[in-house]
Amino acid sequence: MLWAALLPEAHRSPDSPRTDALLGLAVWCLQFTPRVAIEGSAVLMEVEGSERLFGGKRALAAQVREESAGLGVAFLAWAPTSLAALALARCGVRNGFAQPLPVLLDALPLESLAAVAAHAPMLKRLGCTTLGQVRALPRGGLSRRFDKELLVALDQAYGLRPSAYAWVALPEQFHARLELMSRVEHAPAILFGARRLLLQLCAWLAARRCGVTAFTLRWCHDAMRSKTAGDGGELTIRTAEPTRSIENLARLLAENLAKVQLFAPVGDLELLAVDVRAFEAPTASLLPDSQEDGESLALVLERIAARLGPERVLRPVPQEDHRLEWAVHWQAASVPMSRNRAGVPAVPYALPQPSFVLPQSLPLAVQANRPLYQGTLQLLSGPHRIEGGWWHRLSDETGTHAQTVVRDYWVALSAHAGVLWIYQTRLANEDTAWFLHGIFA
Structure with missing residues (x-):
């Protein structure tokens, strides 16, 4: 979970009352998530489910930090649990993910949690000055000598027990x-x-x-x-x-x-x-809405290429090649679509094609002449033989090499990985081997 605790300068004390300023801050937080609560002197919000809407954790944290400063928020902390974020905010520690949570909380003073601060005089007479020292005491003795809120608050802060809050409702009128x-x-x-x-x-x-x-x-x-x-x-x-x-x-x-x-x-x-x-806010997407603007995809791509540079906007071009890794190549979107000898765009091979192709074929282990991938694979369809590439030559430091392949492709089923696209090599100068080449969605 990802929790944020926002603590105004005037409400640093754990027992500060609920004020209009806290209510206003809570309403402001509702733009990020509906899970907003007021806990004592601070506002808590849980943003695990909505962080992607704001560009991820770092972008969201930067936006909250920058905008909340204008609302008088002086202390802001992030942590895996709500009470941990609140305790860290009261102590001026912003990042609750820099170290393991128990390490951070153990070093905090008793005043960082309201339920522990209520018993601070007695705990200090017992020799406890930090949360870690209180947590190290026998739980049986703590439960008999103090109220249950102390143990509950410690468990919730350390993530051993869930927290329940009355969420702030968005008012109908402002x-x-x-x-x-x-x-x-x-x-x-x-x-x-x-x-x-x-x-x-x-x-x-x-x-x-x-x-x-x-x-x-x-x-x-x-x-x-x-x-x-x-x-x-x-x-x-x-x-x-x-x-x-x-x-x-x-x-x-x-x-x-x-x-x-x-x-x-x-x-x-x-x-x-x-x-x-x-009110419909302007879209933040790089791609404009072609339906509203009446633009074709080609015009949209041309405009994006003008913004980002032609080398950064590519489109796939099908090739007349049975080899899966050569069946598509990428070219700049501004380059006209290549055509085959018949004058029509090239079409992909008509055999079963996987949804995702691996950048490099993955060698598979074999047991009793059966390929293995997260268990024994069940061959569903095949073989689909692909042979060719003698005309395709690539040069490197060791010379020129033909890209000839002779493969038998199979559609295989894995109990854990789903439907796979595998092949078995058939070249005379190579050892017979099995490879994983793609995955069906």
Whole structure:
């Protein structure tokens, strides 16, 4: 499993209460995975099932680290279990995969796990200062002297017992609040705090596969204000089309805030999504959708070759050759398709063909004249004899060699590997041998 623990700077203590900031951070995490939970002072998310959608573990970790910094996340850690990630985040250790998990956790202090920190005074009198020392104590004595939560938390952190959480549900409507760290007297300065709310809004929109065409930013004046200043103000921003681009929304908000005059210092902000609509995000695929653009495959390949270089875009070209390794060769997509003497594209040989061909034939062991591959193979179909290649010569340091082959191909069944494409050599100057050449899907 792959767990991430996100810990804001203001909530480093294990017993910090659940706040609007944690709820906003949890909503932001829902764009990556539906398995998001609030545990004490941190937000946990499990991304094992969705990491490929974001380009793999490294790309996902880099995106979470970069974007979460704008939400006030000061401590971020990754680990195979949820409580291990939380403990590592509290101690400032980011990577829970650098060493075996027990080695990392054993060195952490008692305060890294809330269930252990609750009994820290007693455990310290017993001579325990790390999780490893607590874990080394007899389990029977721990269960009798302390509550069961201590052993449960240790087992869950070390991966010996599964963890259960109440997952955060994605709200139907977006409404987020933020208390500013200091009072703001000029409207453009509100953008720093409003951008954090916009990050939450864009993540909520991404999780709902929607875009926003109108949102409202409200601000509340400080309690120590004049009576004529009022409670606060609001500003509604509208866009021409649905969007969830943080840069676009922040730019529009900055332009409008530049025209606003505050009548009193501002201490709190609210952001509401007024008009939400279905939104199809631009595809991140290298290949454009030919059905929408009305382009043929040839035109698409030409454009991709222009971007990446002609030597990087290849296409397979069938050849009139019975030898499987020479039946297809790859050429640049910009080169016209080669044709045979009859003026029509070459077609592959009509015998059974495997879905996957090995780069090099794999020699097979033989027992009692029967080929072996993860057990004895059962020959289903064959032999299909292929003979030729005398006209095909390759030169190397030792001279010129003909690529002549005489093979009997068989369709074979392996109890563990499935249907295989194997052959037996038949050249007079070679020893008879069996080889694996391909695998049927």
